[in-house]
Amino acid sequence: MTIQHAAPAAAHLRNVNKFYGPFQALTNVTLDIPPGKVTCLIGPSGSGKSTLLRCINVLELYDSGEVRIDDQLIGYESPGGKHMAPRRLREMRREIGMVFQQFNLWPHMTALQNVAEGLERVRGLTRAQALTRAREALAKVGLADKENNHPSHLSGGQQQRVAIARAIAMEPRIMLFDEPTSALDPELVGEVLGVMKQLAAEGMTMVVVTHEMGFAAHVADRVVFMERGEIVATGSPREVFDAPSDPRLASFLQGYRERNSLDF
Amino acid sequence: MMETLHRYGPDLLTGFGLTLLSWALGTLLGLVLGFVIEIARRFGHNLLGYPIRAYVEFIRGTPFLVQLFVLYYGGPLIGLRLDALPAGILGLTIYGSAYFTEILRAGFDAVPLGQIEAARAIGFRNTTIVSRIMVPVMMVSALPSLVNFAIILTKETVILSMITVPEIMFQTQTMMSETFAFVTPILILALFFWGFVETISRFGRRLERRFTHYLLDRS
Numbered sequence: 001m002t003i004q005h006a007a008p009a010a011a012h013l014r015n016v017n018k019f020y021g022p023f024q025a026l027t028n029v030t031l032d033i034p035p036g037k038v039t040c041l042i043g044p045s046g047s048g049k050s051t052l053l054r055c056i057n058v059l060e061l062y063d064s065g066e067v068r069i070d071d072q073l074i075g076y077e078s079p080g081g082k083h084m085a086p087r088r089l090r091e092m093r094r095e096i097g098m099v100f101q102q103f104n105l106w107p108h109m110t111a112l113q114n115v116a117e118g119l120e121r122v123r124g125l126t127r128a129q130a131l132t133r134a135r136e137a138l139a140k141v142g143l144a145d146k147e148n149n150h151p152s153h154l155s156g157g158q159q160q161r162v163a164i165a166r167a168i169a170m171e172p173r174i175m176l177f178d179e180p181t182s183a184l185d186p187e188l189v190g191e192v193l194g195v196m197k198q199l200a201a202e203g204m205t206m207v208v209v210t211h212e213m214g215f216a217a218h219v220a221d222r223v224v225f226m227e228r229g230e231i232v233a234t235g236s237p238r239e240v241f242d243a244p245s246d247p248r249l250a251s252f253l254q255g256y257r258e259r260n261s262l263d264f
Numbered sequence: 265m266m267e268t269l270h271r272y273g274p275d276l277l278t279g280f281g282l283t284l285l286s287w288a289l290g291t292l293l294g295l296v297l298g299f300v301i302e303i304a305r306r307f308g309h310n311l312l313g314y315p316i317r318a319y320v321e322f323i324r325g326t327p328f329l330v331q332l333f334v335l336y337y338g339g340p341l342i343g344l345r346l347d348a349l350p351a352g353i354l355g356l357t358i359y360g361s362a363y364f365t366e367i368l369r370a371g372f373d374a375v376p377l378g379q380i381e382a383a384r385a386i387g388f389r390n391t392t393i394v395s396r397i398m399v400p401v402m403m404v405s406a407l408p409s410l411v412n413f414a415i416i417l418t419k420e421t422v423i424l425s426m427i428t429v430p431e432i433m434f435q436t437q438t439m440m441s442e443t444f445a446f447v448t449p450i451l452i453l454a455l456f457f458w459g460f461v462e463t464i465s466r467f468g469r470r471l472e473r474r475f476t477h478y479l480l481d482r483s
């Protein structure tokens with residue numbers, strides 16, 4: 001397989017605050033995301049998990065604090081300074097792959113075109129090179145035979161795997177996943193988690209917002225629990241799931257177990 | 265009848281030609297101007313929103329005939345001295361742009377934000393996002409309205425006769441007043457527009473199929 005993972009990057013958030021009007025969605029978030037590891041973000045709906053993730057690639061611009069990819073500040077030219085120039089931001093975003101809950105494939109393009117488009121338009125590959133690389137990425141997620149399908153003719157699980165192929169084809173150094181399996185029928189969740197596990201095993205830096213506690217428990221290196229825009233607890237899966245020290249975390253997990261009536 | 269046709273044939277052909285020309289240029293330029301206005305509104309400075317809104321409301325709130333008179337007879341007062349045909353085409357362009365820009369706005373608004381964010385996250389520049397994603401996705405919902413308005417514009421072209429553009433309405437009116445015959449000129453006018461509009465509709469449906477094929481074909 002010639003899709004290489006570029007050296008995995010770390011991400012660092014320092015005292016990050018984000019407001020939507022008067023509403024504070026993130027409060028003093030400080031988090032180190034280690035390179036080559038899987039960090040899972042869990043927490044109740046509305047706790048700011050998506051906002052945190054989207055501040056890492058600046059789909060949302062944080063209001064204060066610092067977000068860095070390795071050592072490089074993203075979003076601002078300098079801490080508290082001017083907004084980053086669009087060209088610089090685009091350059092940094094190439095390093096950051098993102099996978100969305102709603103897949104967000106482009107409906108007018110085939111699976112292959114969806115993957116090749118960024119290679120051609122952003123990476124500047126020739127059409128032929130882009131198609132070759134796109135086919136490799138599709139093969140990697142097990143969809144070599146679906147390259148000519150439009151998204152409307154793919155199952156949810158297949159669409160999400162195309163979306164992952166679209167991201168990894170760009171050879172990102174860090175990957176962000178925002179509830180990648182939440183929109184899927186239960187029987188399709190496994191195929192997507194399978195691809196993600198494979199990426200994790202290859203040493204990709206991954207930040208995963210998820211409600212799949214099983215995935216978090218078994219694949220994550222670190223689990224981060226958020227509530228009301230704050231990081232409440234972080235630790236290894238063992239620390240978080242087996243011996244939750246924080247009462248809010250304990251009650252969140254309790255609620256989850258009751259809804260799903262299973263153990264992990 | 266054959267005699268009248270013989271006599272007025274060349275003039276009628278000129279009329280057909282000028283109607284087609286002013287429609288084609290007015291529609292095309294109106295679409296381009298409408299697109300430019302929408303892009304300026306969407307990506308430009310926030311303050312641009314107010315003059316653009318005023319422009320659209322003014323054009324949509326006044327009859328085309330009045331706009332044309334203002335342009336043709338009022339233009340010279342501010343040094344804009346245009347012949348009838350260019351004035352007519354410019355008038356159609358301005359009139360069309362206000363409607364086209366609103367159709368495009370609604371179309372762009374309907375493009376799911378997630379599809380745009382996916383492109384942004386990969387590092388696409390705005391121009392690429394517009395041309396490669398927003399326009400093709402938007403066309404599915406906007407194309408029928410765009411074609412519909414292009415058809416409405418065919419019929420607005422007759423108003424150019426009021427500022428002496430010798431298009432088809434002008435020619436048939438001349439024919440009527442000189443021959444005192446009404447049926448033949450009206451019939452010619454009706455047949456011409458029927459064929460004209462039918463051609464545009466067919467072409468529009470072909471375009472629609474092109475932009476929506478992915479919703480239909482099985483791979």
Ligand SMILES: Nc1ncnc2c1ncn2[C@@H]1O[C@H](COP(=O)(O)OP(=O)(O)O)[C@@H](O)[C@H]1O
Pocket residue numbers: 020023025043044045046047048049050051052
């Ligand atoms: N664009 C927005 N405008 C206003 N409020 C928002 C916006 N996006 C998110 N929020 C609010 O911020 C909070 C955190 O949202 P989010 O990060 O999406 O939570 P989570 O992903 O954990 O469910 C929620 O209360 C949500 O309503």
Ligand SMILES: [Mg+2]
Pocket residue numbers: 049050051179
């Ligand atoms: Mg969310």
